[in-house]
Amino acid sequence: MTGVGVGASLLDSRSVFGRQISVEESLNPVDVKLKKKMADIALNTAKSKGATYADVRIGRYLNQVISTREAQVQNIGNSESYGIGIRVIANGSWGFAATNDLSDESISKAAENAVAIAKGNSKLMIEPVKLASQKGFGEVSWKTPIEKNAFEVPIKEKVDLLLLVNSEAMKLGAKYVNSSIFMVNEQKYFASTEGSYIEQDIHRIWPNFTVTKIDAAGGKFETRNALSAPMGMGFEYLTPKEDEKIKGGPVTMYKKRYDILEDIKEATVHVDEKLKANPVAPGKWDLILDPSHLFLTIHESVGHTTELDRVLGYEANYAGTSFLTLDKWESKKFNFGSKLVNVIADKTEPGSLGAVGYDDEGVKCGSWDLIKDGILVNYQTIRDQAHIIGLSESQGCCYADSWDSIQFQRMPNVSLAPGKENLAAADMIKNVEKGIYMFGRNSYSIDQQRYNFQFSGQLAYEIKDGKIAGMVKDASYQSNTQEFWNSCTALCGPADYRLGGTFSDGKGQPGQVSAVSHGSATTRFNGVSVINTGKKL
Amino acid sequence: MAILSKEEAQTILKKVLSYSKADACEISLSGSDGGNIRYARNAVSTAGQISVMNLAVSSTFGKKTGSASINEFDDASLQKVVKRAEELAMLAPENPEFMPLLGPQTFPDSLTFNAKTAAITPDTRAEMVGKSLSISKAANLDAAGFLENSTRFNAVMNSKNLFAYNKSTDVSFSVTIRNKEGTGSGYVEQSFNDLDKMDTLALSKIAASKATGSASAKAIEPGKYTVILEPLAASDMLSNMFRGFDARSADEGRSFMSKKGGGTRLGEQLFSENVNIYSDPMNAEVPSATWNGDGIAIKKTQWVENGKVKNLSYSRYWADKKGVQPLPFNRSIVFEGGTQSLEELIKSTEKGILVTRFWYIRSVDPQTLLLTGLTRDGTFYIENGEIKFPVKNFRFNESPVIMLNNVEALGKPVRTGSGMIPPMKIRDFTFTSLSDAV
Numbered sequence: 001m002t003g004v005g006v007g008a009s010l011l012d013s014r015s016v017f018g019r020q021i022s023v024e025e026s027l028n029p030v031d032v033k034l035k036k037k038m039a040d041i042a043l044n045t046a047k048s049k050g051a052t053y054a055d056v057r058i059g060r061y062l063n064q065v066i067s068t069r070e071a072q073v074q075n076i077g078n079s080e081s082y083g084i085g086i087r088v089i090a091n092g093s094w095g096f097a098a099t100n101d102l103s104d105e106s107i108s109k110a111a112e113n114a115v116a117i118a119k120g121n122s123k124l125m126i127e128p129v130k131l132a133s134q135k136g137f138g139e140v141s142w143k144t145p146i147e148k149n150a151f152e153v154p155i156k157e158k159v160d161l162l163l164l165v166n167s168e169a170m171k172l173g174a175k176y177v178n179s180s181i182f183m184v185n186e187q188k189y190f191a192s193t194e195g196s197y198i199e200q201d202i203h204r205i206w207p208n209f210t211v212t213k214i215d216a217a218g219g220k221f222e223t224r225n226a227l228s229a230p231m232g233m234g235f236e237y238l239t240p241k242e243d244e245k246i247k248g249g250p251v252t253m254y255k256k257r258y259d260i261l262e263d264i265k266e267a268t269v270h271v272d273e274k275l276k277a278n279p280v281a282p283g284k285w286d287l288i289l290d291p292s293h294l295f296l297t298i299h300e301s302v303g304h305t306t307e308l309d310r311v312l313g314y315e316a317n318y319a320g321t322s323f324l325t326l327d328k329w330e331s332k333k334f335n336f337g338s339k340l341v342n343v344i345a346d347k348t349e350p351g352s353l354g355a356v357g358y359d360d361e362g363v364k365c366g367s368w369d370l371i372k373d374g375i376l377v378n379y380q381t382i383r384d385q386a387h388i389i390g391l392s393e394s395q396g397c398c399y400a401d402s403w404d405s406i407q408f409q410r411m412p413n414v415s416l417a418p419g420k421e422n423l424a425a426a427d428m429i430k431n432v433e434k435g436i437y438m439f440g441r442n443s444y445s446i447d448q449q450r451y452n453f454q455f456s457g458q459l460a461y462e463i464k465d466g467k468i469a470g471m472v473k474d475a476s477y478q479s480n481t482q483e484f485w486n487s488c489t490a491l492c493g494p495a496d497y498r499l500g501g502t503f504s505d506g507k508g509q510p511g512q513v514s515a516v517s518h519g520s521a522t523t524r525f526n527g528v529s530v531i532n533t534g535k536k537l
Numbered sequence: 538m539a540i541l542s543k544e545e546a547q548t549i550l551k552k553v554l555s556y557s558k559a560d561a562c563e564i565s566l567s568g569s570d571g572g573n574i575r576y577a578r579n580a581v582s583t584a585g586q587i588s589v590m591n592l593a594v595s596s597t598f599g600k601k602t603g604s605a606s607i608n609e610f611d612d613a614s615l616q617k618v619v620k621r622a623e624e625l626a627m628l629a630p631e632n633p634e635f636m637p638l639l640g641p642q643t644f645p646d647s648l649t650f651n652a653k654t655a656a657i658t659p660d661t662r663a664e665m666v667g668k669s670l671s672i673s674k675a676a677n678l679d680a681a682g683f684l685e686n687s688t689r690f691n692a693v694m695n696s697k698n699l700f701a702y703n704k705s706t707d708v709s710f711s712v713t714i715r716n717k718e719g720t721g722s723g724y725v726e727q728s729f730n731d732l733d734k735m736d737t738l739a740l741s742k743i744a745a746s747k748a749t750g751s752a753s754a755k756a757i758e759p760g761k762y763t764v765i766l767e768p769l770a771a772s773d774m775l776s777n778m779f780r781g782f783d784a785r786s787a788d789e790g791r792s793f794m795s796k797k798g799g800g801t802r803l804g805e806q807l808f809s810e811n812v813n814i815y816s817d818p819m820n821a822e823v824p825s826a827t828w829n830g831d832g833i834a835i836k837k838t839q840w841v842e843n844g845k846v847k848n849l850s851y852s853r854y855w856a857d858k859k860g861v862q863p864l865p866f867n868r869s870i871v872f873e874g875g876t877q878s879l880e881e882l883i884k885s886t887e888k889g890i891l892v893t894r895f896w897y898i899r900s901v902d903p904q905t906l907l908l909t910g911l912t913r914d915g916t917f918y919i920e921n922g923e924i925k926f927p928v929k930n931f932r933f934n935e936s937p938v939i940m941l942n943n944v945e946a947l948g949k950p951v952r953t954g955s956g957m958i959p960p961m962k963i964r965d966f967t968f969t970s971l972s973d974a975v
Contacts, residue, residue, distance in 0.1 A: 073630050079606075096585060100608060117584060120659070126580045159630070176789065214790040219797030220904060221790055314577045316681035317713040317724075320896075323973070325719075406583050443901045445932075447911045452932055452972035454909050456901065476901060476909070478932065478970050509575050509683040531969060535905040537793060537807075537938055 029187050030060060030082075032199055036139075039191035041104055042086045045111035047193060051088035051118070053131060054111070055192040055361060058084045058102075059403035062187070064151060067180040068162045070170065074178075076155060083403040086111050090118035092128025094384075098404035132386035132394045134363055136195025142357025144203040145350060146234030150183040153235045161238070165264045169211045172268040175221075179209035179264075181238075182230075182503065184515070188360075196362040204353055204515055205237050206230035206503055207260055213271040222274040224267040224458055227251065227292050227440050228258045230503045230515065232353045246496065248426050250461055250468055251439050253292065255498050256351050270459060273471045280460065280475035282532045286435040287477060287525045288428060293457045294416070295500025295518035296441045301481040302336075302343050303414040303518065305450040306370050308379040308389065318509050320448025323481070324376060329389070334376045337485030342417040343371035345380055347396055352517035353501045354413035361407060363396035370414065374486075382409045401512040408508060415499075415519035419491030425522040428492055435463035436475055436530060441500070443476065454478045456533070474534035484525060492521035539568040539588040540655075540688050543702040549592070549610065550694035556619040559596035559626060561638050563695040565830070566592045571687030574662050579673055579680055581666070586659065596622040600631040634854045638697045639832045648824035649705035654732040655688040657708065662686070665710070665737045672741040673714050678748055680741070682712030686732075693832060703826040708735050713914065714744040715975075716752055721927075722975050723747025724894055724914035726769065728954065730824060747893060747915035754927040754975075757918060759968040763889035765882050765919065768951050768958040770912075773895040775872070775958070777908055778937040782840060782866055784849040784859070793906045793938060794849065801849060808844040808941040815839045816867035823957050825869040835867050844941075874947035874959025882948050882962050884922040889962070891917040891924060895933070906936045911972055930975075931968035940966065 039056045046054035060082045067074045083100035084107060095118025097110040162179040169177040186202040209226045231237050233256070240259035245252055252259075252266060289297065309315060310322045328334035337343075347354050347365030358364055361383055369377050383394040400407035429437060440458025447453070456476040462469045479487075501517035541549070546566050553564050568590035575583045593606035596619065603625025607618040662684055673680035686708040694700045709728035715721065723744040729735050766774070781787070787794035787801035794802050817837040818825040827835055831853055839847045850866035851859065883891065890912075898910035912930045919925065940963050948960035 072633055076625070076629065077604075094583070096583065098587075120663075121581050121584060124581045124663075126578075155628070176791070212791055216790055216799050217797075219790075219795065221795075223791075312578070313679060313681060313715075314582060316577060316679070316715060317683055317711060320974070321719075404587065406585070443899050443909065445897045445899045445909045445911070447930065447932075447972045447974035448896055448913055449974035451974050452911065452930075452970060454901075454932060454934075454970075474902070476934075480973070510573060510685070529970075531934070533901045533907055533909075533934060535902065535907050535936060535939070537905050537936070 032189070035189040036191070036197055038084060038102060038107055039189065039197065041107045042084065042111045043191060043193050045108045046086065046088045046115055049112055049115040051090045051115050053089040053193055055087050055190065056084060057360060057400065057403055057407070058189040060187040061402060062151065062185040064183040065180060066155065066158050066162060067178065068159070068166060069178045070166055070176065071163065073159055081402060084110065085400065085403045085405070086114045087406065088114045088118050089129050089131070090115045091122035093118045093122035093125050094129060095119070095121060096406045129384050130387050132383045132392060134194055134383060134394065136192065137198060137362070137364070138195060139197045141199040143201040144232055144355065146203050147236040148234045150203065150205050150235040151185055161260070165209060165260055168261060168264050169268045172265060173213065174211045174268050174271070175214045176212040177209060182206040190358065190360065190362050192362050194362065198358045198362060200357055202356060203234055204230060204232050204503065205235065207238060207258060209264060211264065211267050211271055213275060215275050220275060222271050224270045224274065225440060226260065226263055226267070227253065227458070228260065228263065229292070229500045230353060231256070231351055231499065232355050232517070233351055251459060253290065253498065274473060277471040277473040279534050280436070280472040280530060280532050282530060284527045285530045286432050287528045288425070288432065288435055288437040288463065289523050289525065290439045291498040291520045291522065292440050292500055293438045294520045294523055296444050297453070297455055298414060298416055298518040298520060299502065299505070299516070300444060300446045301450055301453055301484065302370065303411045303516070305481065306379050306414070307409060307411060308381040308385050309409040311379065312385065312388065315507065319507050323449045323451055329376050329379065332375065335374055335486065336371050336376045336482060337374045338488045339374045340419070340491055341371055341374045341485050341488050342369070344415050344417055345370050345395070346413045346415060349413055349517070349519065352413045352499055353515035354517055359396040359398045360400050361394070361398040363394045363398065365396040368395060380409065380412055385409065399514050401514060405512050410507065410514040411505060411516050413517045413519065416523065418494045418497045418521035422493035422495055423490070425492055425496055428490055428522060428524060429463050429468070430466040432463045433465055436472065437461040437463055437468065451480050452478070453481065474532045475530055476533050477528045477530050479528050484528065487525045487527060488523060489526045490524040492523070494521070496521040539570040539590045540690050540704070541568060546690065546692035546702055547700060550692060550700070553592065553594065553615050553619060554694060554696060556616050557596060557696060559598055559623055561597040561696055563595045563638060563693065564592065565691065565693045567689065567691045569687050569689040571685065572659060572662060573683065573685040574666050575683050576666055576670065577681035579670055592618065594618050594622040596626045597635065598626050600633070600635040601626050601629045602632055602635060603627070603629050636853045636857065638695045639699050640697045641699055642701070642828070642832060642834060644701055644827045644834055645819070647703055647818060647827045648821055649703060649730055649826060651706045651731045654686060654706035654708050654730065657686045657732060668738040669712055669741040672738065672745050676745050678714050678716055678745055680712055680714045682710070684710045684737070691826065693830070695832065699832045701828045701832060703828070705826070706730055708732050710735060710737055710740060712741055712744050714741065714748040716748050720975055721748045721750070721752030722914045723751060729952065751915045751927040754916070754929045756929045756971055759931055759970050761965045761967055763886060763945065763962065763964045764966040765879070765886060765889055765891045766961045766963060767879060767893050768953040768960055769894045770892040771961045772953040772956060772958045773898055774908065774937045774940060777898060777900065778906060779866065779868065779870065781906065782849050784851045785855045787849060793904060794846070803846050803849055806845050807938060808841060809944040810844045811944055811947060812841050812844045812941050813873040814841040814870055816870045818867060818869065820869065820871060822952055823869040823871065823955060825867055829865040833863050833865050835865055838864065838867065840870070868955050870956040872950060872956065872958050874950045877946065877948040879948055879960045882946060882960055883919055883924065885946065886919045886922060886962065889919040890928065891919055901934065906938050907934060908936065909934045911974070930972040932970045932972060933967055934969045935967045
């Protein structure tokens, strides 16, 4: 969950971490032979101390963030976090220890600690860990297929781009503008007693801005955020391409290339329209949801709902449980959504945040159906819970946000399949008599079992008799997950399919974050309850 | 190693400062030592112990600042981190908001450290969790919880001879207890500096009783209700509001504290007259450090007096621009209340809803501070001074500013998170829909 505050549940709860390093330093990966040697010390020590299974993650996590406001740079951060995490099973229980001291003695000591903790925990054990089988892959590697490593682009080039973005907004009368680029490179090495030695090099990028205008006399202000998406890509995401744009609607939308200079200009004009927009009339409306908005509704109402650890109660004290209890899945006829609704879990889609070769317990990644023709058919799980839903292999959903965090079940990309026919959004709205067309993420909230939710967007337009009739403000929709997905009546086609996502989906205690994408095409939901959230103080 | 004494910290900081060639240099050194146990389905799921120490250097030439940090403490590493900060400073653009460093300051010693809490071992944690599990197992309920403790130190030094040091301890506990059918759920959370105040057995009994008492909740119509917010629920609403006590965003016109036509709402009657809020680092129930990261003393400050906004917080830069003294916000707030207990507040209520806590609160409109979220883990209908039956959870859309204009009564404040918060009786609280979630 994003944000701040109490129950800071679930998106965007993380700032820059680790130690600050020079840019040059971040470009030198650690030698794979050295990593294998360190991993073997850990695995051998764990086994000699009585572990029946052990895995090792040697991680070098690089973050770079550049943030600006108006004509000034606020922050340039370049940080690294490097260390080793060792997880073992001994006496049937899990144990974990981590250290950033990578001397042979320190690694051995950490492995020994992990075994001691496992043996200690086994005294409180109810049943021993049952691990789904997994073959060793030997020495293999995987890389995010990037065209331009964002860490190799000079800082000055990034600063200049952001300051140009800000000046475009100021030229168009913005009062304030903040812009930033957030870049991540996870250099991860995994080894296990099952014979895997997996090296991965994972890249992510997220450009963003917020433009603000003030109506001082009226005591009002409005903002609009970027309609970019965080992506599993390199700096090429910021090189615009005309054939990666969708034009013709009220807002230009972007696929796998983002034009930040074009978006800031549109955004600044949108803020004026927001200040003048009419308040929405509360009631039932047909909703046309753009992928830049719908991704978050998918994340909260489908993504978290189908996490098996939540269903079982492992997250009860924080993020909560799920209404998709095992009996609903066992029945093979639980109507999650209308027949048009097909939701796919995936760890392979190019450009997505969830795409990796192998998960953080050495399982090769793939994709599978969660909702098929509206029916709940599967969950998301990892090696020690796979047996509960009768699987002999894990689905590869294990992730830890750092070498010193314990890996656990995290959401893969969870995406809504587009419609089979190539319907465009401009054609979809022609059939709408009374609707609201929503773009971008804004406020979002959902209960701890994922029934009742409320969402709003960056931009909302009224559709009247098949045509866009202007912008409206203060529109939020409230619904119930099952009711909402059963009200899905139309989907645009594959050409309209786009990814949205978040860098910081929060879960677990102590809290961890993960990055995940959600794809969809523009989608229609009929008769959803919309409230007007405008108030006066 | 992770917890250094004042003298040990001073020695390292002086050494690092001696390597600096910049016009101005600020160094901060911090460390923490702690552990945790997580449990679910009545069994331990994970446990860990973590010890970390970090040093950060910020070097400035003119108005150009660079920062670097490190977690290694040999001389070569310490020299390297200073050099790196200086290199980054040379590359950085000028910061027009740079403020010259402060000279030496005097800060009183804080009350944040407790030796008994600092001495917690893995066995102490296991024993505390064992007590919680004994309650859930005996009542045939399911517990999921988290216990964490830490000892921390923070120290800063700069090239103008400012030095400050603080050491603190914290132990926090939360547990969700649910019935086997999944129709009832209860929750408690508590944190203290002092281990002796933490009673995981008594807290787990409350969560268990809420789990049993909230089973088979009835649906009642959403709408405007008089609510009694337990301190945890009240605190959930307020923490979002305190971020707005920032003078800069108010002056810039982008906060609920901004005044129509320009300026801020400082001095305005923004809340009911019975609302009084202050912070005091030396309050023994909610102590805090006596200085902030900028090296400014944190002093007792009245934020709201008889419902009027008495102070807004100013960073050093914004204070300088506005010609006032800098004033840091302190989250260890005390919301003054009365003497009534929660039970007495219930007794005085003809019709109302008792709320244990809120969940998934998000801002809907920053202009009015409208928030949405849901009730969770024990929501009850009150009639004629008694709890009649559990009700299904509600979604609310309400602003804490509006809520604090509708205060009927305030009970006795108790420690909640890092503040002292009273239970509150609020009229016309807006619930907009029902949730089936338990």
